[in-house]
Amino acid sequence: MxxxxxxxxxxxxxxxxxxxxxxxxxxxxxxxxxxxxxxxxxxxxxxxxxxxxxxxxxxxxxxxxxxxxxxxxxxMENIDASIIRRSRLLATKSQVKLIKRYKSNTTLLDIGCGEGFFLFNASKAGYVTKGVELSRDAARYARKEFGMDVEAKPLEELQLVENHFDVVTLWVVLEHVPYPLPLLKEVHRMLKPGGLLAVSTPNVGSMLAKILGKRWWEIRRVHINQFTTKTLMDILLNAEFKNVSSVCYRETISLLYLFTPILKYLKVYEKVKTLLYPDSILGKIMNTIMVTYPSKLNYSTVIGFK
Ligand SMILES: [Zn+2]
Structure with missing residues (x-):
């Protein structure tokens, strides 16, 4: 063991x-x-x-x-992209709006870009985008569905040049990474002077996390760092970022996305999944109803500059 x-x-x-x-x-x-x-x-x-x-x-x-x-x-296989797609496209649109306040029409690298929802919205908004994603399946989805430039490699293997990007984003990535400080230092190296970094993680200091303790849904095998807004800001400062501050955007989750894990947890998902599949009538309805909330209810989002 x-x-x-x-x-x-x-x-x-x-x-x-x-x-x-x-x-x-x-x-x-x-x-x-x-x-x-x-x-x-x-x-x-x-x-x-x-x-x-x-x-x-x-x-x-x-x-x-x-x-x-x-x-x-x-x-890891990306089996549920059809369930999360609508919600993620809406939520990442709000993330793009947040970035636009600081930098627009520039180069942008999204690390841990998943199925490419954020990249798709960013490129529509005028950014020249690139994505990196460990999951080969998710990277394939981003290329096929959205035509995004995504490489399925660890960041260190890309050997990206110094002072290259205007914006780097790390959406819900740092909580998965064994050694987040060297990663942030590498991001700092790749950014142009004055470049922007935006980072979000689940917020272990949030009211929900405090009430639910180890039953909080973000306490999971794959989450190995649990930041508060304060400790997230600290690690950015430790990696030499300047003007570090806490921000917020609008998170969105569809009823379908919200209920699927609950049904899986209750072990009834297998029985009802054909009813709820995104192509079914009920699935379609539940995929249209969106629950919107300020990201800070569950996440810490922090920006910093080189
Ligand atoms: Zn420490």
Whole structure:
């Protein structure tokens, strides 16, 4: 079992002084099948959560071997794009609007771009875009559905030149990354002087997270760093970003997207899924009804400049 895990010092400040918040519920057999879903399912598996005594960052320690985590994402299959598509297209439109306030019609790199919903809206709004995504399946979707320039590689393999991009975005990515500080430093290197970085992660300091504790839907096996708005700003400052501040956009989720994980959790999804499929009448209706809320209810969103 131990050979499957690695110990981390605090991913922000590098210290090794922490208190344990709660223990892992992962057992030996749980790690064999890779990741089957990135859905927000309560009651799933999670690692041991600790809190750094020096910088207050909440992180999972130990983590599954970083190399294994990368392999899992590469092989993950994007099976539910039809369910999330409408919601993600709306939510990412609001993210583009947020970016436009600071930089418009420039070059933009989206790291961990998934199925390319944000990239599609950004390129429609006039940005010259590029995406990087570990999941080969999601990258293929972005290329095929939206014609986006997306590479299915780890960022380090792209060997992008210094001072190249005007905007870099990391939407709900940092909570998955074993070593987020080196990644942010690499982003800093690639940005032009004055370039913009926008980052979002689930907010462990939010009211919902505090009330639900380890039953909060963002406490999951694949989330290994849990930022508050404060610790997210701290790690950007640590990577030399300037004028770091907290922002907000409009999140959107369709009834269908909202209910699917609940039905899966109740183990009735398989029985009713043909009824709810996005092509069915009920599925279509539920995919049209959108729930809109300010992103800060569940996420921290922070910007910074080089
Ligand atoms: Zn720390």
């Amino acid at each position: 131990d050979s499957l895990f690695e110990h981390r010092n605090c991913p922000n400040c590098g210290e090794n002084d922490f208190e344990v918040l709660f223990d892992s519920n992962i057992k030996r057999g749980d790690l064999q099948g890779g990741i089957d879903t990135v859905y927000m399912l309560p009651g799933g598996k999670y690692g041991r959560h600790v809190k750094c005594r020096k910088c207050q960052l909440v992180y999972v320690n130990p983590i599954e071997k970083a190399s294994r985590i990368n392999d899992n994402y590469s092989e």
